Structures are given as structure tokens and as C-alpha cells.
Amino acid sequence: MSKICQITGKKAQIGNNVSHSKHRTKRSFDVNLFSKKFFYVEENCWISLKISAAGLRLINKVGLDAAIKQAVSKGYCDWSDVKVIGE
Secondary structure, three states: OEEEEEOOOOOEEEEEEEEEOOOOEEEEEEOOOOEEEEEEOOOEEEEEEEHHHHHHHHHHHHHHHHHHHHHHHHHHOOOOOOEEEEE
């Protein structure tokens, strides 16, 4: 699985390293991505998501079920991408 947040759809960006002599070389800005387990109350099971810090804040704000439904509707993840740990 690539380095993409399953909730917000954030992914790595490309930019330049700029040295003191202003010589530019390509670099990538990675997402603050980590794997986190959540208890999904609607399905009564544990799920694992690869989310960014912004995705975690979104889950805390609107709730897990609303955040997943929003991500699926925007095409950031699919229900098959959500990894069920235990039922």
C-alpha cells in the first residue's frame, strides 16, 4: 500500500531542496502517516487504517463512521481497503 491517507487522501508532494548556492535538487515531502486501530461501533469490530494527523483530527471532529463514508464518497478509499482486525 502506498503512502496515502485513507481518510483525507493526502499523499507525498514533490519539491526542491535549495542549498546555500541556490542549487536545486528534487525531494519529496512525505505525509505524517501512521497506522492506527479504531473500534468501529456500527459493525462491532476493530479496523486498522493508514491515516495522517489531519485524518485523525477529522475523525475526532466528525466521528469514525462519518469520516469513512466521506472518504468513500470522495474516492480516497474503498470499503475493501478497510482492514478488519477482529470481529
